[in-house]
Amino acid sequence: MEGITGYTYRNAHKSHFIGIDRYYTPFLVANQNLKLKNKERNDIAPMHNQDIHIIPQILSNKAGECLWAIKECHQLGYDEVNINLGCPSPTVVTKGKGAGMLKDLDQLDMFLDELFTLLHLDIKVSIKTRIGVEDDSQAERLISIFNKYPISELIIHPRVQKDFYKKPVHLDTFEKMLKKSKHPVTYNGNILDEEDYHQFIERFPEVERIMLGRGMISNPAFARELLTHESLTKEEFLSFHHDLLSGYQERIGGDKNVLFKMKELWYYFETLFYVDKKSLKAVRKAKTCKDYKEAVEQLVSSCAINNELHKDMHFR
Numbered sequence: 388m389e390g391i392t393g394y395t396y397r398n399a400h401k402s403h404f405i406g407i408d409r410y411y412t413p414f415l416v417a418n419q420n421l422k423l424k425n426k427e428r429n430d431i432a433p434m435h436n437q438d439i440h441i442i443p444q445i446l447s448n449k450a451g452e453c454l455w456a457i458k459e460c461h462q463l464g465y466d467e468v469n470i471n472l473g474c475p476s477p478t479v480v481t482k483g484k485g486a487g488m489l490k491d492l493d494q495l496d497m498f499l500d501e502l503f504t505l506l507h508l509d510i511k512v513s514i515k516t517r518i519g520v521e522d523d524s525q526a527e528r529l530i531s532i533f534n535k536y537p538i539s540e541l542i543i544h545p546r547v548q549k550d551f552y553k554k555p556v557h558l559d560t561f562e563k564m565l566k567k568s569k570h571p572v573t574y575n576g577n578i579l580d581e582e583d584y585h586q587f588i589e590r591f592p593e594v595e596r597i598m599l600g601r602g603m604i605s606n607p608a609f610a611r612e613l614l615t616h617e618s619l620t621k622e623e624f625l626s627f628h629h630d631l632l633s634g635y636q637e638r639i640g641g642d643k644n645v646l647f648k649m650k651e652l653w654y655y656f657e658t659l660f661y662v663d664k665k666s667l668k669a670v671r672k673a674k675t676c677k678d679y680k681e682a683v684e685q686l687v688s689s690c691a692i693n694n695e696l697h698k699d700m701h702f703r
Contacts, residue, residue: 486516527567545561546576584613605655650671
C-alpha cells in the first residue's frame, strides 16, 4: 500500500508476526525516464529486505517501460514481479495506468502481447486486477485475454474501479472468472475478520491463496489469527508499534516526518480498539515522538482491544 507498507513496515511486521508467505511492495512507477525514484530503489534493495519474501509491483501502461522495470528487478535478484491493473486512484487512472488500463481491453491485450514477446528473462510475471471500470460486463473477456499469456498468478480484486473500496465485492463475477482462468488465482478484497475469511473459503474451497490489505494493516496479527486463532494482545501491539516508530526514526529522522508516517496508520489502527476519543485526540495532536509514544501507551492501556474488526468500517 502506497506510503504505508514500505520496507520499514515490512521488517517490523515480519519480526513480530507469522502467517504471511510473501509481501508485495507499493508499486514502482515505470516511466519514460527509465529511472526509479530513490525511494523506490531503496524499497526493493535486497539489503533492506533480508529474509523477507517480497514481490515488486510495477505500475506501467507501456510494454517497453514495463520491461525495463522488470529487468531492473531481475538484476537485483528477484524471480517474480507483479503488474498492477487494480489501483483505482483517479491520479493513476487518468494516466491510463492501474485500473485505468481496463478501459480499453484491446490496448491491454496489445500491451501484454508486446511485453511477453519481448520478455526473455527467467522471471515470473503475475497480475493484480480489478474486474472493470464502470461495470463488470467485460470481466469474462478480461479473463480470455489473461489466458493467452504465461502469467504465473492472477490476483483478482472483484470490484470495478468506480467502486474504490466502498461497495461490496462482486463474488458472482469472481466465481465466473475463477472457473475460466487457466492460471492460479489469488483472491483479494473485503477479508477483514475471521468470519469474512471462513465465509469465503466455504464458498470457494478451491482458492488456496488470499491477499490481505486494509484488514491486515488494521490488525497486524490478522494472518496469524486466521492460522492459529491467537488474537493480538496489547503488549504485542505496543512492541510492534514501538519497533516501527524506532525504524522510522532511524530511517527518516525529524519528529515531524516520523509522526506523519505514524499518525497515518491510526486511520487503520483505531479500529483495533474501543477508542477513547480523548486518548485518540492526544495521539493525533502530539508534536514530538516522545509525547506521541506516551499518548499511544495511554490509549492502549485505557482502551479495550477489539479482536473482531468493526463490520461497518468505512473502507470495507
